[in-house]
Amino acid sequence: MENPILKTEHLTFSYPTEDAPKVILDGVDLEIQAGAFVAVLGHNGSGKSTLAKHMNAILLPSGGKVYVSGIDTADEERLLDIRRTVGMVFQNPDNQIVANVVEEDCAFGPENLGVPPDEIRTQVDAALRAVGMYHLRDHAPHLLSGGQKQRIAIAGVLAMKPRCVVLDEPTAMLDPIGRREVLETVKKLNVENEVTVVLITHHMDEAAQAGRVIVMSDGKIVADGAPRDIFPQVEMLRSVGLAPPETVELMYELRKEGLDLPLDALSDEECAQALYTLLSR
Amino acid sequence: MALKDITLGQYFPGDSILHRLDPRAKILLTVFYIVALFMAKNILSYSLMFATLTGCILVSHVGFRVLVRGMKPILFIVVFTAILNLFYTPGEGEPLVAFWIFKIYWEGIRTAFFMVLRIMMLISCTFLLTYTTSPILLTDALESLLGPLKKLRLPIHELAMMMSIALRFIPTLIEETDKIMAAQKARGADFDSGNLLEKAKALIPLLVPLFISAFRRADELAVAMECRCYHGGEGRTRMRQLKYAGRDYTALLLGFGLCLSIWGINLLGVF
Numbered sequence: 001m002e003n004p005i006l007k008t009e010h011l012t013f014s015y016p017t018e019d020a021p022k023v024i025l026d027g028v029d030l031e032i033q034a035g036a037f038v039a040v041l042g043h044n045g046s047g048k049s050t051l052a053k054h055m056n057a058i059l060l061p062s063g064g065k066v067y068v069s070g071i072d073t074a075d076e077e078r079l080l081d082i083r084r085t086v087g088m089v090f091q092n093p094d095n096q097i098v099a100n101v102v103e104e105d106c107a108f109g110p111e112n113l114g115v116p117p118d119e120i121r122t123q124v125d126a127a128l129r130a131v132g133m134y135h136l137r138d139h140a141p142h143l144l145s146g147g148q149k150q151r152i153a154i155a156g157v158l159a160m161k162p163r164c165v166v167l168d169e170p171t172a173m174l175d176p177i178g179r180r181e182v183l184e185t186v187k188k189l190n191v192e193n194e195v196t197v198v199l200i201t202h203h204m205d206e207a208a209q210a211g212r213v214i215v216m217s218d219g220k221i222v223a224d225g226a227p228r229d230i231f232p233q234v235e236m237l238r239s240v241g242l243a244p245p246e247t248v249e250l251m252y253e254l255r256k257e258g259l260d261l262p263l264d265a266l267s268d269e270e271c272a273q274a275l276y277t278l279l280s281r
Numbered sequence: 282m283a284l285k286d287i288t289l290g291q292y293f294p295g296d297s298i299l300h301r302l303d304p305r306a307k308i309l310l311t312v313f314y315i316v317a318l319f320m321a322k323n324i325l326s327y328s329l330m331f332a333t334l335t336g337c338i339l340v341s342h343v344g345f346r347v348l349v350r351g352m353k354p355i356l357f358i359v360v361f362t363a364i365l366n367l368f369y370t371p372g373e374g375e376p377l378v379a380f381w382i383f384k385i386y387w388e389g390i391r392t393a394f395f396m397v398l399r400i401m402m403l404i405s406c407t408f409l410l411t412y413t414t415s416p417i418l419l420t421d422a423l424e425s426l427l428g429p430l431k432k433l434r435l436p437i438h439e440l441a442m443m444m445s446i447a448l449r450f451i452p453t454l455i456e457e458t459d460k461i462m463a464a465q466k467a468r469g470a471d472f473d474s475g476n477l478l479e480k481a482k483a484l485i486p487l488l489v490p491l492f493i494s495a496f497r498r499a500d501e502l503a504v505a506m507e508c509r510c511y512h513g514g515e516g517r518t519r520m521r522q523l524k525y526a527g528r529d530y531t532a533l534l535l536g537f538g539l540c541l542s543i544w545g546i547n548l549l550g551v552f
Binding site: 056058080083084087088090092094095096097098099100101103104107108109110111112113114115116117120121124138140142153156157160 | 292294415416417445446448449452453456497498501502504505506507508509510511512516517518519520521522
């Protein structure tokens with residue numbers, strides 16, 4: 001098996017408070033393979049954002065280790081290598097855009113890495129094309145929509161040619177259209193640019209599109225598997241404060257009434273098909 | 282609300298020769314112009330300066346109306362200066378008007394007129410610089426022009442970075458101010474009535490949330506910048522490289538020529 005791009009070994013993170021130290025992450029063991037599309041689900045305060053911040057050394061573990069393509073994140077000498085391997089996109093697009101022109105912002109990362117000007121130009125153009133923002137490259141970011149701004153933020157990370165992108169609730173502040181734009185972009189990156197994607201979210205329908213879902217609660221991983229295996233566990237999801245996808249919920253409630261329906265119908269089509277099959281019997 | 286009227290530091294995209302000049306050349310030209318402006322002493326030199334400025338404005342396609350609008354906030358200073366100069370310039374011979382303790386001499390009118398003209402032209406030429414140069418280019422140019430001072434351990438890169446981020450966040454914070462204002466007004470806050478002290482007090486519920494949010498933004502931005510490998514100016518390259526072209530040298534020569542001619546006019550002592 002290929003060397004995992006992200007690996008945590010019994011990762012713990014806590015910060016001191018007046019009484020006992022507050023534990024945010026409590027022994028997380030995780031391996032993410034290169035090229036994967038992983039969604040991390042969790043209720044507020046489950047530690048999912050803290051986990052994300054460990055993936056490119058914004059936070060350093062209080063205990064345990066984090067490896068980014070084999071590099072220990074505690075190794076300060078390799079900090080830039082770690083951060084150019086794992087790019088990070090945050091919730092609020094306004095607070096991660098540095099420059100007043102789209103393409104200048106996109107160039108910020110490669111500029112910091114000391115890439116020669118001509119190469120920056122090609123990387124920036126490629127990144128902006130990948131997120132479908134090339135036609136707006138000389139616009140001012142503050143005049144664009146939320147979804148567009150978030151796509152610029154993604155392009156800014158992409159221009160550093162990372163092998164992995166961690167997105168920390170990138171759609172939380174967006175309207176439905178913006179959410180769809182961003183999610184489509186993320187999926188495209190994973191498939192076409194072969195970038196490993198870690199999507200932190202609390203939207204079930206977003207997580208359902210990933211290849212692997214990790215559910216977190218109280219700083220621990222409580223479930224890890226394909227969406228089709230995770231989402232039918234309705235009781236488990238409810239116990240950690242998450243609502244299962246609406247389709248699964250419908251199937252679940254109907255099954256409780258004694259109807260013979262599959263629980264793994266995730267998409268609307270599958271759900272409709274299952275109902276149709278049942279009714280036409 | 283007047284928040285949207287602030288045009289200071291705002292850029293009007295365009296493709297005129299002024300837009301295309303190297304930003305470093307434009308900053309130097311502005312400096313030349315200001316130097317010449319302060320050397321100008323008589324009608325001939327002022328006319329020359331005025332003609333140069335008018336020419337530049339016409340070429341830039343920015344439009345006089347925008348410039349005049351930008352001038353509104355400093356109207357008070359202009360009027361104040363004019364009045365001071367009008368009354369306090371001592372002159373020879375009989376005063377033109379005299380009442381109570383005020384005496385207006387011909388020299389006062391002259392000085393006030395030239396002073397107002399000087400301030401207006403000074404503001405116009407700096408506005409013209411910011412209107413025709415994108416803030417990013419402007420900070421790049423400043424960083425490049427002040428570059429030699431890095432040897433004296435002055436944090437030039439950091440200053441340029443701070444400036445460009447400040448410029449980047451002006452529209453964001455203005456938008457935020459509008460939002461907070463609307464929210465406070467919806468809950469009965471009154472920003473418009475009362476005396477000066479009451480008005481200032483009314484601003485507190487506006488400023489507190491604004492500052493808190495600005496600090497939060499700064500914190501998030503710092504993390505996001507670190508994530509994108511920002512580690513100061515060392516070893517940093519730029520996508521856009523500044524290069525002097527022939528037109529920049531020509532423009533600089535013309536600017537220098539302007540200074541020389543003003544100096545010449547002063548020497549001749551005409552008018």
